[in-house]
Amino acid sequence: MSRLTATFEALAKTGRKALIPFITAGDPNPEFTLPLMHAMVEAGVDVIELGVPFSDPMADGPVIQRASERALDYKMSLRRVLAIATEFRKTNQQTPVVLMGYVNPIEAMGYEDFANAAQRAEIDGVLTVDLPPEEAEECVSLLKARDIDPIFLLAPNSTDERIKKMDAAGSGYLYYVSLKGVTGAGHLNVVDVEAKLKQIKTNTRLPVAVGFGVKDAQTAKTVAGLGDGxxxxxxxxxxxxxxxxxxxxxxxxxxxxxxxxxxxMDN
Known part of the structure; x- marks a missing residue:
């Protein structure tokens, strides 16, 4: 059983939901990321999404775009992100780490080299924003062969057929983007999210994490009542x-x- 699956199952047994922070590796400088990861674990997070900086992050809003720019100023690369994850694993064997980013740096490294490097770094999941399941078969099979969960994004307009396709290709969890557009924008419409999650849940066996628009403790509590993370x-x-x-x-x-x-979330 993967570390991600074990984490979600353990949480479900106690009726709790996963708290999953996303940070951009290397922001504001490369030395900051590792201590921050450990501090977040101490704060009670369950999974860490580690963003791989990219020069053209089209799905991200201005806040995360600028984080990518700051990290790239320090020449933060996919290999350096993997090196940070490797260091993290030396003292933390429990907390799953998911790489989140764009397909371009992975293609530049080569799918097989990337899958091998991710395995060596003990990465638990890979979420590639701009790689839909139709184009992800090679990457998915290489990751799954190494017990790394490929994670896919669902949107407010995802159809039943689309959700089933993501469910078949993915593992670990599905990530529901609860707002149309880019990250960090707008406000959550709880009624819409609740209705969509009901639809998703009837079409997947995987836990569903909800993101985009979670700003404070109250929103986190509300969203925790709807999804699994x-x-x-x-x-x-x-x-x-x-x-x-x-x-x-x-x-x-x-x-x-x-x-x-x-x-x-726990109260």
Missing amino acids: VVVGSALISKIEANLDDPERAKREIVDLLVAMRQA
Whole structure:
């Protein structure tokens, strides 16, 4: 059983939901990411989504785009992201790590080389924003052969057929993008999300994590009541951006927000 599956099953047994932070590796500098990962675990997160910086992040809003730019200023590459994950694993064998990014850096490395490197780094899942299941067969088979979960994105307009296709190709969990458009935008419409999740749940055996639009403890609590996990990204990265001259303060603010989310989700 994969670390992701084990994590979601253990949470389900106690009636709890996964808290899943997204951060961009190398933002605001390469030395910040590893201590932040460990601090987030201490704050009570269950899975970490580690963003691979990319020069043209079309699905991301301005906050995450700027995070990518800051990381790329330090020449943060896919291999360097994998090196950070490798370091994390030396002292943490429990918390699943999911790489999230775009297909271009993976193609540049080569699917097989990437799958081997991800396996060596003990990566648990790979979520490639711009690689739909129709085009992902080679990548999916290489990942699954190495016990790495391929994770797919569902959108508000995903049909039953589409959800079933993602369910068949994916493992670990499905990531439901609860707003149309780019990350960090707009406000959650709880009624819409609830209706969509009912539709998704009838078409998948996988846990469903909900992201895009989770800003504070109250939203996290609301979303936790709907799906199996809550993804928070832009709200964390905006703390980094607001404290570029004081990364330690950014870390404290991120931890405080995650602790508040964890408490709200569990109560």
